[in-house]
Amino acid sequence: MSRKTQKRPVRTAATTLIAGLVLSSVFAVGAQAQDLIGSYTAYIGQPDLVDQTGARLTQPWQVLRQDRANFHRYGISQPGDEFDPFFGTIKNRKNMERMAKNGSIDATAAKRLMEGRGLVYVRIYGRGNTGTAINVTAAK
Template identity: 50%
Template sequence: MPSPLRSTALALSLALSAALAPGVAPAQDLLEEYVAVIGQRDLYNSKGLRLTEPWQILRQDRANFHRYGLRDPGDQGDRFFADMANRGAMEQMLMRGWMDPAAARDIVVGGASVVVRIWGRGGRGDHVTVEVWR
């Protein structure tokens, strides 16, 4: 039978490991959530080049929605990515957030609906999580 001290040390070690695990952010508030349909025009940048990374496509979707007024049926608005600087932070926010690899592939292919959740504190975004519906 393990000693109480050893059990406590193990519990503390596990808690510390979980807290420092990559991709796990400290508790934050859900700032905003929106649904977007990744249409064909979201797969190309404004110069007509095919985008190959999920974060690029998600960013282009928001630029199309807010800057260019190009909206797919099913697209919802959001206040956070209406700001161009926040759209520019999309890659870093996604890197600190979470997206299933299968979801990333579905975004790159196009035609998927995404649910994007923006997490942060005091109105300042820290990371996003993305789910895909097909």
């Protein structure tokens, strides 16, 4: 093989790698380019830790969903709970798990959710009336 032929695959691999990195970052930016369609603060109390049958919830997103069901459907709230227009429907509450997987729940917020004490701040992202992700942080 000539020297020129030996170098060509290296350049092609490097070019392919760079092109792949550029494309992946373009898609990542596009996937994150969502609108903030709502936000609210929720105080997580003991009623938010169990479902309607009394079973203890085991995931932070479940507690958050129960908090919104308690607030909107059952009229149960604690001081610090705020209204949100998005999770007033059962359809949107059913999407809470998917939205949490597409977003994030920080460690301090997750601890507050599972212990049933403290405020969390929820940002809802999506397009129009369709939510795609939530980001949950500990409120001060």
